[in-house]
Amino acid sequence: MARATLRIFLGAAPGVGKTYAMLEEAHRLLGRGEDVVVAFAMHHGRADTQTLTHGLETLPPQVIEYRGSTFEEMDLDAVLARHPHTAVVDEYAHTNIPGSRNEKRWQDIEELLEAGINVLSTVNVQHLASLGDVVSAITDVKQAETVPDDVVRRADQIHLVDISPELLRQRLGDGKIYASEKVDAALSNYFRVGNLTALRELALLWLADRVDEGLARYRAENNIENSWPARERIVIGLTGGPEGEVLIRRAARILKRVNGGDLLAVHVRAADGVAAESPHDLEAQRTLIKDLGGSYHTVSGEDPAQALLDFARSVNATQIVVGVSRRKFPAGFLTGGVGSRVVKGSGDIDVHMVSHPLGGRGLERTRKRDLGRVRVAVGFAMAVVVPVLLQLLLAAAPSHNIATAVLIQLSGSVAVALVGGLWPALLGALWSSLLVNYFSVPPLGTLTINDPQNLLALLVFAGVSSAVAVVVDLSARRSKEAARARSEAATLGDLTRGASTAEDPVQGLLEQALDVFQVRTAALFVAAESASVSSTADGPQWQLVASAGNPEADPDDTENIEQVDGGTRLVLTGRVLPASDRRLLGAFGAHLSALLERRQLAATRREVMRLAESNTMRTSILRAVSHDLRTPLAGIKLAVGGLRQPGVHYTEQEEEELLATIDECSDRLDGLVGNLLDMSRITSDSVNALIKPVRWNEVIHAALHGITHGRVRVDLPPNMPEIDADAGMLERVIANIAENAVKYAPDSDVVIVGAAGGLSNTTLAGRPAGELRIIDHGQGVPAANVLKMFQPFQRLDDVPAATGVGLGLAVAQGFTEAMGGTLTAEETPGGGLTMLIRLPLSTGPYFDSPQRSAAPGLPKVPGLPKVPAQKGLE
Secondary structure, three states, X not given: OXXXXXXXXXXXXXXXXXXXXXXXXXXXXXXXXXXXXXXXOOOOOOHHHHHHOOOOEEOOOEEEEEOOEEEEEOOHHHHHHHOOOEEEEOOOOOEOOOOOOOOEHHHHHHHHHHXXXXXXXXXXXXXXXXXXXXXXXXHOOOOOOOEOHHHHHOOOEEEEXXXXXXXXXXHHHOOOOOOHHHHHHHHHOOOOHHHHHHHHHHHXXXXXXXXXXXXXXXXXXXXXXXXXXXXXXXXXXXXXXOOHHHHXXXXXXXXXXXXXXXXXXXXXXXXXXXXXXXXXXXXXXXXHHHHOOXXXXXXXXXXXXXXXXXXXXXXXXXXXXXXXXXXXXXXXXXXXXXXXXXXXXXXXOEEEEEOOOOOOOOOOOOXXXXXXXXXXXXXXXXXXXXXXXXXHHHHHOOOOOHHHHHHHHHHHHHHHHHHHOHHHHHHHHHHHHHHHHHHOOOOOOOOOOOOHHHHHHHHHHHHHHHXXXXXXXXXXXXXXXXXXXXXXXXXXXXXXXXXXXXXXXXXXXXXXXHHHHOOOEEEEEEEOOOOOOEOOOOOOOEEEEEEXXXXXXXXXXXXXXXXXXXOEEEEEEOOOOXXXXXXXXHHHHHHHHHHHHHHHHHHHHHHHHHHHHHHHHHXXXXXHHHHXXXXXHHHHHHHHHHHHOOOOOOOHHHHHHHHHHHHHHHHHHHHHHHHHHHHHHHXXXXXXXXXXXEOHHHHHHHHOOOOOOOOEEEEOOOXXXXXXXXXXXXXXXXXXXXXXXXXXXXXXXXXXXXXXXXXXXXXXXXXXXXXXXXXXXOOOOOHHHHHHHOOOOOOHHHOOHHHOOOOHHHHHHHHHHHOOOEEXXXXXXXXXXXXXXXXXXXXXXXXXXXXXXXXXXXXOOOOOOOOOOXXXXX
């Protein structure tokens, strides 16, 4: 019996509608007259999905008892006995209860397929075995039920059921996926926008790979080598020279003329290396292609043209962009460049030959003595002496023929080739052939050859000797290049690791250069105009920005200068570097240039931000002092003036109201001044946290003291791990946020939710982090204003000044960051705002003695008291 067909409905997360789509397809098949049976379908209490099961024949499940409980599984025997045309079987990756015939449901489905029953099934991307660890890292949830990828890939059809993360969260918020009491926890953990977006991308990429595999398999089965222009793909051939940037930009302009496509830059490295290859140019071209939305690849081969064509066909390219040959006439005319050979072998792939400034100017290749001077000199000496010694040996033999003489002299030529390489071997072969001709070929004692066979033997002897010499020379050169390449690769690996771990990456790279190149000093100079720089007679002034060792005052008076770009020089002193180290020196220069630029940008950004914050703070404080603080002062002044007014008698109730006004305005004034002082401390980097292990529930209870009873609901998982924080600061942070939520969401409950297990799927400074969410369902904050919300002196919708000066969230964020954590905000599905507090998990009882430690990256200030929580915060 022929195997039936399997159709799988793939989704990125629960609730996207896989079962719904599967049941809709079952109804469509039923309408066409097919025999369709629901063997097993889970509606999970969702009314829309449950409604779709009506009108379909449903087989009763098999009830299995296990450890005192009953479970429902698909009745495989009943489905086989019923033998419908199509069976609907939900949850392809499900693990059956012990006692079932098979361990996994997909194994049950395999039996149905072998019996000739078509199957419709569902699976989520997190259940694919190859993606299990990736999904666990994203969602912080380990999947217990998985199915091998190759089993899913064997499906005849895979349908992607996809909706946007925002719509899925909206459905969850509307109660269409889980019960209402589980919604807030689900939104705060598994169903975050970032999680859903990542899962969606995984599903799309996994399915796209299967589509590409299917297309490649079809082309292979049908022996189709021509490119199919299903999607415009432009391949750019790079040689490692500076002309690559011209090619990349030209290809990008070509791609803009079509609606969508892929841009692939390929560096074609010949098997024997390319002398003109520049690491700096390649790194710049890699960055450029990434900025243009393309991808960078490296291939190698004996024939660069064929390697480029093979890559283009492997990716189903439609166009190739190459540069014109750099060979000079007549070499370029006689041998043809890579571009010409690509055009000849391109077939139906369009080829663009792009002119560039280096076209026809020739290749700068330098020949290296790969065997070394001493070894070559020994080879020449052997080429003269060894043939004579071998001839003396032949003369001492009682009798010999020409074949024996040729073989013995050939062994000598091979020995010379192994030691000295090409030219000594050729000299030795010529000298040996003369000796054999004179002493062993009749007539003896002359160079005359009478027998044509003897002439042929001598020619073969000379040819074999020359061929062996060429092979040995080429092998030695390749071996040395391979060793040099391995050394350079290892050095660059150490370079990257050292730069990533060093406190100052630029200084770390320069110190590595001292060891790698065995020089005395390494320095980095940039072009500048200042008083404290070195100058040259006819060149720019150079300023020293970093050095290892004792750099020379004049960067022009040194042994090695690597011009990284027009304004940057890497200078090494101590010895003259050989030509073989120049490429590696170029790689060092490229890394240093990138690190230096990054450091300068970071410094400029910090300075600009500091100036902007200082200016904003000065302006806002003046505004707050001149306007916002007047309101409580005016209230106090009015109440006190009324009480002190002579001749006016107040009732006991009126006096109580005036005193309450004074008390309320005093509390408000105290809170405003406290927030101003706290904000001043934060902006001046004088906040120091007393870090110790803290439990969330202990701080939350104190922070919520004084907030209207019943307005805040706490839903924390049990046994949440401790975090490293300042209890007073954290209490202040939670109180500020909760006060704001209660104030701006008056018609909504405020829910405080902890992440599952107390963990978030992020890290802080390389440490696992704990997470707390404070959720309200008020009017929310527009996405464009979320960043402004944390700035000082910001109030929602510019509410009246009586509500405060708008420092509550700014203080909360400043205290959170002082404790080494983060405070962010996101939209609550259905409306409202969710505040996320992340702090590092505790690693011990106390960091330092006496039981206190400054937060990471902050100076310690002993004796600073804890900041108590306050009411009336904005």
